[in-house]
Amino acid sequence: MKKTLLTKFDRLMAAVTFAEEGEFETAREFLREGDRSEERPAKRPEMSRKQTARKSH
Numbered sequence: 001m002k003k004t005l006l007t008k009f010d011r012l013m014a015a016v017t018f019a020e021e022g023e024f025e026t027a028r029e030f031l032r033e034g035d036r037s038e039e040r041p042a043k044r045p046e047m048s049r050k051q052t053a054r055k056s057h
Helices: 002-020 024-037 045-056
Strands: none
Touching (some): 002 024
């Protein structure tokens, strides 16, 4: 998790640096890369079981 956090921070700082120099499109690209590269958390197995139990009633 620390690696992910550092990576987010690095991308954000790079975007800020480019934005400060007027390179707004490049800054946006750094921010978009972060949105695409983040993985969604896996569904919790215990939540799946609860949903299945509710459907069977």
